[in-house]
Amino acid sequence: MESEPISEKVTETSLDELTPAEIVRELDKYIIGQSEAKKAVAIALRNRARRKNVPKELQDEISPKNIIMIGPTGVGKTEVARRLAKLNDAPFLKIEASKFTEVGYVGRDVESMIRDLVNIAVNQVKTKAIKDVKKDAEKMTEDRILDCLIPPPPPAAVQQTDNKESPPQESASSLSTTLGPVASPPEIKKKMQSYAATREKFRDKLQKGQFEEKYIEVESREPQLRNAFIEFIPEQGMEQMDQIMQQMVGSLSQGGQKKKKMKVADARKYLETQISDKLIDMDKVVANAVELTENMGIIFLDEIDKIASRESGKGPDVSREGVQRDLLPLVEGSSVNTRFGVVKTDHILFIASGAFHVSKPSDLIPELQGRFPIRVELNPLSVDDLLRILTEPKNCLVRQYKALLSTEHITLDFSDDALKTIANIAHEVNLSMFNIGARRLATVMEKLLEDILFNAPNTEKNITISSEYVVSRLKDIKENKDLSKYIL
Secondary structure: OOOOOOOHHHHHOOHHHOOHHHHHHHHHOOOOOOHHHHHHHHHHHHHHHHHHOOOHHHHOOOOOOOEEEEOOOOOOHHHHHHHHHHHOOOOEEEEEHHHEOOEOEOOEOOOHHHHHHHHHHHHHHHHHHHHHOHHHHHHHHHHHHHHHHOOOOOHHHHHHHHOOOOOOHHHHHHOHHHHOOOOOHHHHHHHHHHHHHHHHHHHHHHHOOOOOOOEEEEEEEOOOHHHOOOOOHHHHOHHHHHHHHHHHHHHHOOOOEEEEEEEHHHHHHHHHHHHHHHHOOHHHHHHHHHHHHHHHOEEEEEOHHHHOOOOOOOOHHHHHHHHHHHHHHHHHOOEEEEOOEEEEOOOOEEEEEEOOOOOOHHHOOHHHHHOOOEEEEOOOOOHHHHHHHHHOOOOOHHHHHHHHHHOOOOEEEEOHHHHHHHHHHHHHHHHHOOOOOOHHHHHHHHHHOHHHHHHOOOOOOEEEEOHHHHHHHHHHHHHOOOOHHHOO
16 A cells, blocks of 8 residues: 655654644654554644743743653554654654663763753754855855866966056066066966966866866865863763863864865865855854754653662662662753753653553652653554554555565565455464564564565566465464564
8 A cells, every 4th residue: 555755844844833733644654553642742742832932931931741652562652753853853862761870880871861962953953054055165165176176376466467556576576487487467367367267167067077086186174173072071971081082182183284185076075064164153053052952852762661660679670760860850950061061951852651561650750750741552553553554654564575676676566365464463473472563563574575585586576475375484483382583
C-alpha cells in the first residue's frame, strides 16, 4: 500500500505553525496506532508556540507539561522521538537514561544532556546563518578562486588607473618588470582592461565547470582565539577535558598561515566554509542558540524505567535513585554552565519513556513523578497493527526490501495472504516468547527472505511471495519453542 508524500508544509514551515492535528497526521505516516501518545505529544509541542504569544508576565509562569510514555518495547515510543526530531526545527536530543549515574559513580553527569542540547542548537542556528550568507559566500569564493587562477596585477597598477596624477618615481620603477620600463597611464589602463576581460572569460569557464580538476594553491588559517570557548574545567567534569584541551592547544597556534594545494572542486568547498564562518556573527549565533534551547528545547529521555529503584535500598538501586535526584533539578528548572554560557532549563520540555516490565512508574521518586504530569500508555500491537506496520508507513519493511532487491534488478511482490501470514506468525512468536513488538517483524522478514537475498542477483527477476512460501520458510520458527536465536 502506497502512502501519500510528505506534505510540503513540514519542510517549508516551522513546527510551531503546525496544529496538533497536523502534527498527528505527520506522525501517522510512520507510526501505526498509539493515538493517545501522539495526541499528548502534539498538544505539548503546540503549547510551546502558544506560550510565546501570551502576555509577557505570564510566559515565565507557564511551565512545560512533561510527558511520560509507558508501554512494552517495540510499540513506537522511540519512533515517536525519531519522527519528532525530523519534524522539529527546535533543538532536540534523544538520550538513554541508563547512560547516567549518580555523581561519584562511573558514568555521565546528567547536566551533560543540557550541554549536548545547546551544542545541537548552536549547530542548527549556525547552519541557518550560513544558509543566509550562502550567496555572498559563493560570490566571494568564486573571486578567490579566480585570484588563484589569474592573479590580479600589482597594487601600483591599480593605483595608477585610479589616480590622474603622475606616479612617483619609485612606483614607475616597481612597474617596470611587469608593465615595461616606461609604462604610461594609457598603457596601464589598457592592460587593466585586458586583465578584466580575461578574468571574465575565466569566470565564465569556472562557472561552466571547466577548471574543476585544475590544481590551485589556497591559503588557510588556524582557528582564531575569539572562536574558542574555553570552559572552566571544574564545572564541566572529566568528560569535557578532551574537548577543552583541544581548544586550548588550537588557540596556541592561532593566526598561522600556510598554503594548501588542491583541486578547484575541493577548494570551492574549503574556501566557502572559511568565508561563511567569517561572514556570520558567532556571538549572535550563540546568543540565539541559547535562547532557542531555553524556550524551545526538547529532551527525549528513553529507558527511564532503568533508573527506577525497586525499594531494595542497596546495590545499583542506590545509584538509580541518585540519578533521579540529579535529574530532578533539571526537570524542575535550574541553571547549567555550558561552553556557550549559562542555560536555564525551566522551559525545556522533557518526554520520558519506558517499558516498565520489572519496575513501575510509582517506583520513581515522588518528586520526579510530579514533574511528569502527563502519562500516556501505549498499547501492545495486535495482528492488524503488525499488518499495517508492514505496509503503510513510508519506511515500511516491505518497501525497504523491494528497494534493496531492485538494485539487483529483481522485482519483489507480496500477495495479500502472504502479508497476513507474516503478521500472524510475528504475533504468535511474540506471544509465545518475549514480546519485542514491531521489531519481531524485522526478525521474521529477514528469515523469510534469507535465501532470496543470498542468491541475488543470480536468481529469477520476478519473485512473488505467497502464503504457502511464508509458511514453508517460517515453519521452524513457529514450531520451535526455543526461539532465542531468532531474537534481535
